[in-house]
Amino acid sequence: QVQLVESGGGLAQAGGSLRLSCAASGRTVSDTAVGWFRQAPGKEREFVAAIYLSGDMTHYENSVEGRFTISRDSPKNTVYLEMNNLKPEDTAVYYCAVRIGAAWPVTYGPAYPYWGQGTQVTVSS
Numbered sequence: 001q002v003q004l005v006e007s008g009g010g011l012a013q014a015g016g017s018l019r020l021s022c023a024a025s026g027r028t029v030s031d032t033a034v035g036w037f038r039q040a041p042g043k044e045r046e047f048v049a050a051i052y053l054s055g056d057m058t059h060y061e062n063s064v065e066g067r068f069t070i071s072r073d074s075p076k077n078t079v080y081l082e083m084n085n086l087k088p089e090d091t092a093v094y095y096c097a098v099r100i101g102a103a104w105p106v107t108y109g110p111a112y113p114y115w116g117q118g119t120q121v122t123v124s125s
Contacts, residue, residue: 001026001114002024002098002114004022004024004114004116005022005023005116006021006096007020008020008021009119009121010121010122011122011123012086012121012122012124014087014088014123016086016123017082017086018083018086019080019081019083020036020094021079021080022034022080022096023076024079025077032099032101033051033052033053033098033099034053034072034098035097035107036048036050036094036095037094037095038094038095038121039093039118040091043092045095046061047061047107047108047109048060048081049061049070050099051070051072058070059106059107061107063089067083067084067085067086068083069081069084089123090121092120092121093119093121094119095115095116095117096115096116097112097114097116098113099111
């Protein structure tokens with residue numbers, strides 16, 4: 001069982017920055033990836049970024065590539081999402097999630113059995 005706790009959300013102005021954290025506890029295995037997803041009001045949940053825990057390979061959704069950076073601190077069992085040059089359309093609840101195994105792409109939400117409670121990010125124009 002894996003437990004995830006997100007933090008770091010809040011209010012930012014357009015062009016500003018925020019850093020989200022995802023602290024994991026419980027068992028993790030190789031081939032695990034940690035992903036960030038977001039859901040805006042009235043919209044479906046969408047993939048944002050992911051990092052493979054057995055290496056440093058990362059993957060980003062096109063609209064955030066170049067602005068967001070996902071990273072991890074293995075000793076702390078924490079994954080971060082550094083968000084720069086924020087835009088109002090980045091406003092959403094952000095969730096981190098853990099994918100076990102490699103049967104599905106990291107962009108595929110149902111492949112992640114463990115989810116955090118979410119943290120709100122609001123970007124004002």
